[in-house]
Amino acid sequence: MTSRILKAAVRASAADVITRLSDDSTFAEQADDIVSITDAGNGLRTWVLAFRGGAATWTQGTRPGADNPLRVEFAQISGQFQHLYGAWTAVDTADGCEVTYEVDFRTNVPHLAGAIDSAVGRVLVRTAHQLLSAAGGPARVTKGSHLLWDLAEKAPSPV
Template sequence: MTSRVLRATAPMPADDVIERLGDEPAFPAYAGDLLSVSDAGGGLRAWVLAFRGGTAAWVQRSRRTEPYRIEFEQVHGDFRHLKGAWTVAGVPGGCEIAYEVGYSTSVPHLAGAIDSAAGRVLIRAAHQIMSAVAGPVRVTAGGHFLSDLPEPRDAVR
């Protein structure tokens, strides 16, 4: 399984940020590659992400496991495995936000190329979500995963 972590600080209180991160259906308005997040029933959400000229789709369960932590895991979908968490901690002047994701794609013999590209798209979307829910963010770890990708496609929407 491949894993990625993106950490950033923001000037917003941790309480506000964790509440906004709980509003997953709002995420497509924040992240250019995220086409939709919709109710799939039973506390599940269906996600569709633009990826490599097509889409990656999955259904995930998200739950708050601690006051400042939201964990998520794919129930079924295009990834072999997908799980992670958003964690927010108060710091002087605002908060620190961490997005952690572990995943493997469903094409094992192409994992080196596809897993890397998928991780970059997931991290870019997480960065855009952080920026939208918490105001201007300063990336403190994982920023190198944000490079080497073209801008989100506008024509696919």
């Protein structure tokens, strides 16, 4: 299993950000790597995410956190992962809120998992960063910034 965590601060309230992240109907317009998100019925959505000249496709369910109203959980129901699940959690701060995006997954190609999981993880985290910026304004990353670019790309300057 591969896990990725991105933490970032935004200037919106935790409740506003979680409300926006709970509605994935507009996500395709907000992140470059999302090809489409379509209604799969029964509250499920089918995601198509661009990945190295191809696409990863899965159907997922999303629900509010059981014990935390400032948490949204998601999990693959069917698709191209052995498993995929995660959550968005927000906590109010003096300047807005800090949001944590956590995702655990394993691709369906076990013998290539080391290479493929790493690359898919970068796309998932980069997409999460773009979605968070759309939901709460420019996101200042506090953990996981090294996951925002592909290894073949030059790392952005820290300036």
